[in-house]
Each structure stands twice: as C-alpha cells, then as structure tokens.
Amino acid sequence: MTVQRVSSKWTKTKMILKNKGLASYVPATRLYSFDALEQMLDTHTLVYIKPDRGTYGIGVMCVEAINSTESGNSIGSKTYKLRYETTTEHFSTLQQLDKTILNLCQGKQYLIQQGIRLLRHKGRSFDLRVLVQKTPYGRWESTGIIGRVAAKQKIVTNHHSGGTVKHFKLLMSEHMSSEEAENIREELNELGVNIASQLQKSYPNLKEIGLDVAIDGRWNIWILEVNTKPALFPFKKFFKDPTVYQKVKRYADAYGRNTSSKKKAN
Structure with a gap:
C-alpha cells in the first residue's frame, strides 16, 4: 500500500490556503526574495526563513527587526538580528542581511514566514x-x-x-x-x-x-x-x-x- 509524501512546504501551504476556513491559521508565508524580506519586515518584527524541502529543522533561520531610537542619528532606523543554529549576527542594512541569508540558502528555494512568538x-x-x-x-x-x-x-x-x-x-x-x-x-x-x-x-x-x-x-x-x-x-x-x-x-x-x-x- 502506497503512503503518499509531499516534500514541498510551499506546495502544502498553497493547498491549505485554498480553504478559507483554514487559511486564518496560516501565518503570512512567501517564497524568499529580497522584496519579500523587505515587505515582511515592514509588517512583522519577526520572521522565519526555512528551506522549502527539508527535515529536522535544518537550515531554519529567524530575523528580528529592532528599532534604533536611542542615538540622535538613528531615530527611525532599524537594525536586524539574524539567528541560525546557535549563531547570532547583527546587520545595519537589509542588503547585508540578504547577502548573508542567500549564502546560507546555498542556492536552494526557501520560504519566509511571519514569526510567531x-x-x-x-x-x-x-x-x-x-x-x-x-x-x-x-x-x-x-x-x-x-x-x-x-x-x-x-x-x-x-x-x-x-x-x-x-x-x-x-x-x-x-x-x-x-x-x-x-x-x-x-x-x-x-x-x-x-x-x-x-x-x-x-x-x-x-x-x-x-x-x-x-x-x-x-x-x-x-x-x-x-x-x-x-x-x-x-x-x-x-x-x-x-x-x-x-x-x-x-x-x-x-x-x-x-x-x-x-x-x-x-
């Protein structure tokens, strides 16, 4: 007897979103790109970035946007904290953050998802x-x-x-x-x-x-x-x-x- 498996997280997410009653349980989720990163962090202070195909939590990252309002020159600006495995890195620009994330993605398709605390x-x-x-x-x-x-x-x-x-x-x-x-x-x-x-x-x-x-x-x-x-x-x-x-x-x-x-x- 065949037991069906579906590897792609993105495929499963799209199937669930077709049901309006279930869609409200799904955090905002998109395929990873610089534009998606920028727009998601404008809306959510925490996002998770995960491989579309993978197990055991391997390759999962999270990014937190932190408002920098203490110094006069930094009013309204943001810094970004990236965490993966047991590593934490800080970035002052989205471009620097995106470059590091892409290096960690190693050419594989990733998703970016609204972070839940x-x-x-x-x-x-x-x-x-x-x-x-x-x-x-x-x-x-x-x-x-x-x-x-x-x-x-x-x-x-x-x-x-x-x-x-x-x-x-x-x-x-x-x-x-x-x-x-x-x-x-x-x-x-x-x-x-x-x-x-x-x-x-x-x-x-x-x-x-x-x-x-x-x-x-x-x-x-x-x-x-x-x-x-x-x-x-x-x-x-x-x-x-x-x-x-x-x-x-x-x-x-x-x-x-x-x-x-x-x-x-x-």
Missing part, C-alpha cells in the same frame, strides 16, 4: 505536534499531541536539534486553566483532521500527517508546518499509557507504514 516553558519556546492518521475504516483521526521545547539558544524545537518532548497538559498549565487547555486540545484535534482532509483532496494516498502548531500569547493557534512522514517513536517513548502508541501503531500498520523504521521521519 511562542509560549514558553521555563524560559524556552515550545510548539506542539498533532499526529493525525487514517483509521482502518478510512476516516481521519487525531491520535496524539506532544509538546516540543527548544534547547537552550536554539530557534527550533525538533528532537534532532536538541529539543525535548513534554506533555501537552504540563506545558499549557503554566498559561491557562485545565478547562481552557482542553478547549485548545479539542480545537487542535479538529484542526488536524480538517488539514488532513484538505490535503487529501490533492493527495488521495495521504495516510498521516504531523501538524506543527504554535500557540501565541493570546492563545491563537498558528500552523507552522505540515509533515507527511511524521516521527512515531516519540509517542512510543514518551507516553506512559501504552494504549496511545498501540493505537498509533495499529493505524500505521493498517495503512502500510513501516513502524520499525525512523528513517527520514520528522
């Missing part, structure tokens, strides 16, 4: 992974949610970049009541099913997705990325309740996923 756990940013799978009966179901906390000085939360997995309830309890967190969980589960259903219109052999979402300080939900070969091992390794992974594995086995392999899953 994530909720934090003990001072470190976190996002959420919603696992959505086809059931043996052909319906979509959200089968698990995990939190991913960024490593110190890292801008991505991926396990392969040093991120750590935490329970959804634990992470959300620092910011809201149990009832409010449960409402967000229900919205995430519904969103996951709706995203999978939307993508399936163009990719009929899609069987699973990993929906990466951010929660901002106002508790808005934002779609950061959709993976079509999500890692399943965190659900086996992390959840004390074995029934969670048992269901994940049963569904994966039913649609032909080789659950013994982690290769290229993200």
Whole structure:
C-alpha cells in the first residue's frame, strides 16, 4: 500500500490556503526574495526563513527587526538580528542581511514566514505536534499531541536539534486553566483532521500527517508546518499509557507504514 509524501512546504501551504476556513491559521508565508524580506519586515518584527524541502529543522533561520531610537542619528532606523543554529549576527542594512541569508540558502528555494512568538516553558519556546492518521475504516483521526521545547539558544524545537518532548497538559498549565487547555486540545484535534482532509483532496494516498502548531500569547493557534512522514517513536517513548502508541501503531500498520523504521521521519 502506497503512503503518499509531499516534500514541498510551499506546495502544502498553497493547498491549505485554498480553504478559507483554514487559511486564518496560516501565518503570512512567501517564497524568499529580497522584496519579500523587505515587505515582511515592514509588517512583522519577526520572521522565519526555512528551506522549502527539508527535515529536522535544518537550515531554519529567524530575523528580528529592532528599532534604533536611542542615538540622535538613528531615530527611525532599524537594525536586524539574524539567528541560525546557535549563531547570532547583527546587520545595519537589509542588503547585508540578504547577502548573508542567500549564502546560507546555498542556492536552494526557501520560504519566509511571519514569526510567531511562542509560549514558553521555563524560559524556552515550545510548539506542539498533532499526529493525525487514517483509521482502518478510512476516516481521519487525531491520535496524539506532544509538546516540543527548544534547547537552550536554539530557534527550533525538533528532537534532532536538541529539543525535548513534554506533555501537552504540563506545558499549557503554566498559561491557562485545565478547562481552557482542553478547549485548545479539542480545537487542535479538529484542526488536524480538517488539514488532513484538505490535503487529501490533492493527495488521495495521504495516510498521516504531523501538524506543527504554535500557540501565541493570546492563545491563537498558528500552523507552522505540515509533515507527511511524521516521527512515531516519540509517542512510543514518551507516553506512559501504552494504549496511545498501540493505537498509533495499529493505524500505521493498517495503512502500510513501516513502524520499525525512523528513517527520514520528522
């Protein structure tokens, strides 16, 4: 049985934007160019720049525009802080910033996306992974949610970049009541099913997705990325309740996923 994969983040983003009900969850996203960089930083003080094709958070950068108003000659001007891996660089012009970004892109297609200021756990940013799978009966179901906390000085939360997995309830309890967190969980589960259903219109052999979402300080939900070969091992390794992974594995086995392999899953 074929399990369909879609590598291009830009392609998946365009498919989601076709659905007006889902488009409001998508941060402003464009193909990277100097014009896009300039216009996005005019609108947003924080942007992320990520490879169109890639896994594990490799190659992701972020840029923050900082208003310089302290010195008389700098009133109204901006400086730019670029971060990638554990490196931070500062630039006084967009041209210098763009040149460095293009060198880091190494000729590959990149996207630029409105940056979301994530909720934090003990001072470190976190996002959420919603696992959505086809059931043996052909319906979509959200089968698990995990939190991913960024490593110190890292801008991505991926396990392969040093991120750590935490329970959804634990992470959300620092910011809201149990009832409010449960409402967000229900919205995430519904969103996951709706995203999978939307993508399936163009990719009929899609069987699973990993929906990466951010929660901002106002508790808005934002779609950061959709993976079509999500890692399943965190659900086996992390959840004390074995029934969670048992269901994940049963569904994966039913649609032909080789659950013994982690290769290229993200």
